[in-house]
Amino acid sequence: MLATTVAGITLLQLHLRRGDWVGWTPGTISAWTTAVAVGPPSVTAAVAGWWSGAPRRCGLDLWLPGARRRQRRAATAAAIGAGLWAAVGALGSLAVALCMTLVRGGALATPWGATTFAVLGVILSLLCVAAAAGLAAMHLPAGIVMPAAVVLPYMWYFVTAGYGSGTSAATVGPADGIVWDFVATSTTTTALRALFWAALTLVLVSALRRSRLRHLARWSLGAVTALVILGGFATADIPGAQDVTCDGTSPAICLTANQEASRPEVTAATQQALSHLPAAARLPAISSMDSPTGAAHPVLPPSKVVDPEVLAGHIGVETMLAGCRDGARGRVGAEALLHWWWTANELPLDEPIYPGAPIAGDLSPEALAASTRVARMSADERDRLLTRLTPSIVSCTVRATDLR
Numbered sequence: 001m002l003a004t005t006v007a008g009i010t011l012l013q014l015h016l017r018r019g020d021w022v023g024w025t026p027g028t029i030s031a032w033t034t035a036v037a038v039g040p041p042s043v044t045a046a047v048a049g050w051w052s053g054a055p056r057r058c059g060l061d062l063w064l065p066g067a068r069r070r071q072r073r074a075a076t077a078a079a080i081g082a083g084l085w086a087a088v089g090a091l092g093s094l095a096v097a098l099c100m101t102l103v104r105g106g107a108l109a110t111p112w113g114a115t116t117f118a119v120l121g122v123i124l125s126l127l128c129v130a131a132a133a134g135l136a137a138m139h140l141p142a143g144i145v146m147p148a149a150v151v152l153p154y155m156w157y158f159v160t161a162g163y164g165s166g167t168s169a170a171t172v173g174p175a176d177g178i179v180w181d182f183v184a185t186s187t188t189t190t191a192l193r194a195l196f197w198a199a200l201t202l203v204l205v206s207a208l209r210r211s212r213l214r215h216l217a218r219w220s221l222g223a224v225t226a227l228v229i230l231g232g233f234a235t236a237d238i239p240g241a242q243d244v245t246c247d248g249t250s251p252a253i254c255l256t257a258n259q260e261a262s263r264p265e266v267t268a269a270t271q272q273a274l275s276h277l278p279a280a281a282r283l284p285a286i287s288s289m290d291s292p293t294g295a296a297h298p299v300l301p302p303s304k305v306v307d308p309e310v311l312a313g314h315i316g317v318e319t320m321l322a323g324c325r326d327g328a329r330g331r332v333g334a335e336a337l338l339h340w341w342w343t344a345n346e347l348p349l350d351e352p353i354y355p356g357a358p359i360a361g362d363l364s365p366e367a368l369a370a371s372t373r374v375a376r377m378s379a380d381e382r383d384r385l386l387t388r389l390t391p392s393i394v395s396c397t398v399r400a401t402d403l404r
Contacts, residue, residue, distance in 0.1 A: 002047050002082060006040040006089030006126075007096075013038065014097055019303030021097070023104040023261030026180035026238050027304070028097050029115050033175040036090045036122045037161070041129045041153035041174065044086040048130035049145040051078035053137030071138060076208045079134025083127035090126060094119065105261040110180075111238060117190035118175075124197035125174035129153050131204035138208070171228045172196050181258050181290070181302070182241045186234040192227055199224045244287070251297075252285040258304070259288055265306040273312035276344045278383040281390045283319060297322075301354070309345070313353045316341040321358070323396035333398035335363045336370035343375055370400040 013035035014021070021027035052075035133149045160173025170176040171193050176185055199221040206214035246254040251274070253266055274282050283297045290302040299314035301307070320338040324331050335358075342349055342360035349361030363371070374382060385403070392398035 002044065002085040003089035003092065005043055006036075006086045007093040008089075009039040009043065010035045010090060010093035011096060014093070019305040020179055021101070021304065023101055023106040023304050024181070024258040025098070025101055025106055025110040026115075026184055026241070027258060028101045028106075029110060029118060030175075030178060030180035030184070032094050032097050033118050033122050034161075034177055036093070037125070037157045037174040038154065040086060040090060041126060041157070042150045044082055044126050045129040045133040045149035045153055046146055047086075048079045048082035049133035049137040049149045050142070051082060052134035053142050053145060054078075072209060075134045075138050076205065079130045079208065080127070080205070082134075083130030086126040086130065087123045090122065091119075101261070109238075109240060109257065111184050111187065111236065113187035114184050114190045114236070117187065117194045118185065121190060121194040121197050122174055124194060124201055128197050128201040128204060131201055131208060135204055135208050166233055168229050168232050170233050171231070172225075176233070178235065180238065182238060182256075183235040184238050186236040188231060189234050192224070192231050195224045196221075196228055246285065250279065251283045254285055254287040255300075256288055256290070259300070259302070262304055262306055266300060266311070269306050269308040269311045270315070272308065273315050273345055276341070277319070278387045280387040281319070281393065283315065286315070286318075309347055310354045312345040313342075313347055313357055316345070316347075317358065320393065321396075323394055331396065332364060332367045332400045333370065333402060334393070334396055335360075336367040336400055336403055337374065337393065337398070339363055339367065339371040340374045343371070366400050370403040374403050 010032065014031055017031055017035075021031035055071040055074055129149075133145065136148065137145045157173055157175065160169050161175060161177040164170045164173065165177065171189055173193075174197075176189075178185055199217065202217040203214065203221050206217045241257050243257050244254050245257075245260065246252045247263070247267070249267060249271075251270070253263065253270060255263055255266065259266075270286065283299070286297045286299045288300045288302055289298045297318050299311065299318045301310060301314070316338055320334045320341060324334050338358065339349070339360045341347075347353055347360070350359065352359055374385070377385065386393070389398050389402060392402065
């Protein structure tokens, strides 16, 4: 049940953030580590605390000879069991996410050193919170252990990944919240994170069992903490992530490696949107907004999931308004063409379809009349008009009276 719950919470968070990772293996790993760090540790700690505190709740330590020793063994088994079941659920969700990426066409192009230690660090963090909850449940009532088990793991992640972002503090969190698009957390940093969680887990488990190794475990934790402070926090470029590939379509679609898996959807949505424009008026090439090459006409949002409406809106703005500034003499004509574009692509006229998008329905009567004239033309008439006016559209000198 715990494994299923952890997997379900992780997959739900991954589904809500599909645009950050699906089709790109490094992004899949980073999104998974963040998803496992938010929610599953709280559930794991709560279950471990409840299971480990059962002998204390029943009062067995008060009336059974040697019950304290038995309670320790039971608490240790319960805590480790909860951590292992949570790890099974987390790894199962990772397998599902990787399958989704591979099915979409993504390649296993990932920094394997950083990936291995990042996954290991997340699994060890689940074991660690389970051991901490088990230790607390042996000495504190359930009314204190359970709320703390739910709140403290989330606060730990929030403080380390939020306030401690980019510092050594982020290294001691279960994840750092960085999206692995062009850069990833370095192998050294993820290795130090895994070592920290391993040492902390060893301290807690040895305290649970009152092992003779508990003093050595504490020294180990101190040494690892010193290494974390000295090592700091670092990122490294993902090999090949900034490579841009352009296809032979018109317009040429230039995508970075992290969006390559979405090329079929991008091509289909682009061709659908541009079917309303003659070839002469189309953008020569389009690229992603986060393309490191600075290619012309960056109209594709960085999301790995293509929204045809948003893409059509960006293409329309880049085509009709790119050359316009406030007060430009062709602004009214450009707004009329944008209104026609919105109508042709069935985009909402009274609200922005992406942050910062113009509201196409908010235009002057002159521009509305010009847009209506363009919409009423036959496809051939409109193609001839837009072909003839292409230089004026690019320079933002087209007038509303020209649209007839």
